[in-house]
Amino acid sequence: LFVDLDDFKLINDSLGHAVGDALLKEVAARIRRTLREEDMAARLGGDEFVILLCELGDDPEHAAEAGREVAEKLRGVLAEPYEVEGRRLHTSPSIGIALFPLGNEGASDLLKQADIAMYRAKEQGRNAVHFYLPSMEMDADERLTLENDLRRALDEGGQLELHYQPQLESGGQLLGAEALVRWRHPQRGMLGPGEFLPVAEASGLLGELGEWVLGEACAALSRWEAQGLTGFPLAVNISPIQLQQECFVERVEETLRRSGAEPTRLELEITEEMLLREQEKSIAKMNALRRYGVRFAIDDFGTGYSSLAYLRRLPAGTLKIDRTFVSDVHVNANDAAIVETIIAMGRHMGMQVLAEGVENAEQLAFLSERGCEVFQGYYFSRPLAEAAFVEYARERV
Ligand code: C2E
Ligand code: CA
Ligand code: CA
DSSP, X not given: OEEEEETHHHHHHHHOHHHHHHHHHHHHHHHHHHSOTTOEEEEEETTEXXXXXXXXXXXXXXXXXXXXXXXXXXXXXXXXXXXXXXXEXXXXXXXEEXXXXXXXXXXXXXXHHHHHHHHHHHHTTSSOEEEOOGGGGOOHHHHHHHHHHHHHHHHHXXXXXXXXXXXXXXXXXXXXXXXXXXXXXXXXXXXXXXXXXXXXHHTTOHHHHHHHHHHHHHHHHHHHHHTTOOXXXXXXXXXXXXXXXXXXXXXXXXXXXXXXXXXXXXXXXXXXXXXXXXXXXXXXXXXXXXXXXXXXXXXXXXXXXXXXXXXXXXXXXXXXXXXXXXXXXXTOHHHHHHHHHHHHHHHHTTOEEEEOOOOSHHHHHHXXXXXXXXXXXXXXXXXXXXXXXXXXXXXXX
């Protein structure tokens, strides 16, 4: 685990090194308190800490899960306020995780991967945990090529497509779908968002990509309406860049108008992290779109900052339980408890609770017994190309 404190430099520069040092000591103490005996923690320098979790077993998925658990715990503990020399200070960590041995050959590789993952956590709004993926490490040349390819794909069209993953109630009736972007790259074949969203983000193309996705999703809705396929909303993932655009509300309304799609059939998925910055402005934009008929869902719920205080203020009708909790719900008591709590909370707040990443009947049973009513996952269907989705939907609306 590579841990870097957010805003430490600011604190150090503005309040002086004595305060900075005292804060670092308190951070170190909290790290030690959170770890097990057999784990190891070190300060690499500045505000960077490295933690080695040992004896996580041979199963990489299990190790990853354990790593995430510790990292999430640390994130919570380190984001608590600090009392330093009579002052109340706030910082939070950005944490990168890499697994050994997984495409790395020793300490320096492992450190580098965790460092890269930590940077990704910072990019995604800080106070976050991020796993290392090989695609993050594409060398500069390859990145540049992919960036140029993506620019061309956006200009010329024809390579990007949306796939649609059904959302159903346990009886099998279709209640909605989520649009997920794919890139049919002429040389590399079909790429998933994990393989090109980071490039899009790094090269400033994420906004443009998001506009394409929104336009295509609205166009699909109006095609379906023309074919008599109505009655369920289509969810679209919105990136932070889009929500922060001054003219976001107008853009969405304009896209809907141009396509002729019903605003009430469009659902925008946002994550809690997106609201950490420019909170008031973002909520105002959401309210404006809500008045226009657009719906909202909170994506990846449970992984982020989860502040009940402003969850209550959001005009969102749906809470999506993150698939990392769903995947272990019938084996891991902690995940089960989290999922139960989210379902109960969502229902008390009058929200529809949707579980993502449902892969088997055990998960489905656990979730429905506890009151979750909408499901999305491979157990029902993978994301489908448009023609296949339309066929699937026809039989289930
Ligand atoms: P997400 O919003 O959490 O989307 C769900 C992801 O989970 C999709 O991956 C989907 O294929 C996958 N998934 C669905 N059911 C299962 C399951 O049962 N098991 C497992 N293991 N996975 C399942 P995908 O399509 O690779 O998308 C990954 C992420 O990329 C999305 O996560 C979303 O954050 C982002 N993304 C996708 N499309 C767009 C887009 O158009 N715009 C933006 N801004 N982000 C997008
Ligand atoms: Ca989503
Ligand atoms: Ca999600």
